[in-house]
Amino acid sequence: MKLAGIHHVAIIASDYARSKRFYVEVLGLEVVAEAYREARGSWKLDLRLADGTQVELFSFPAPPPRVSRPEACGLRHLALRVADLDEAVQHLRAHAVATEPVRVDEYTGGRFTFFADPDGLPLELYEG
Template sequence: MNKVHHTAIICSNYEVSKQFYLNVLRLEVISEVYREERQSYKLDLALNGDYIIELFSFPNPPERPSRPEACGLRHLAFEVDDLEKTIAHSKKYQVIAEPIRVDEFTNKRFTFIADPDDLPIEFYEK
């Protein structure tokens, strides 16, 4: 294996999630297509030019537990330079971060926000 290629996310409200990933997380659009046969959008997103997320919409997707302690994908984590600046940016979009924690093994600071479908997103300070 070489690297993680991408993470696929199915959202319940495409326009709301699209705005979250573009504005709050500041990801860049690589391509966006509507697949009529599936009644589904597929939005390819990049971070600093690297393809990282496929955002999908499907009619009536089932709910899935997504808190960090639920079985399955625990969370998405993004490295950030300045945790306070990142938290302040999120707050502009009414996205509230949990209290800052400190990793007991690395002594690095981190926090969590949630995407519109309550998927945990971690910001981990460099």
């Protein structure tokens, strides 16, 4: 088997409208499709990054919280690539999104920082 890349990442939001605004207006993802799935009482929003990778944003009635701190077993975070980390950090801060101090990966030399989505899902910006 040869994997060609990541097609999408799925995220369940506790407040669909708030998360939709964050991913579309703050992070700038493109809306591909949106549908309300009445049988599930759930919204599904397909979003696309510039490279074609997609994020599926879901709402479900009363989803349980997911442990992310302390570090929990499983998917740790979603890393997004940016060309200019300083510009991206300024953009997030202009939208009242707190970011951690910029760090340098000791193995690759790449610069990165972490921030969180409205539900506290850890997100990373990686320059490169």
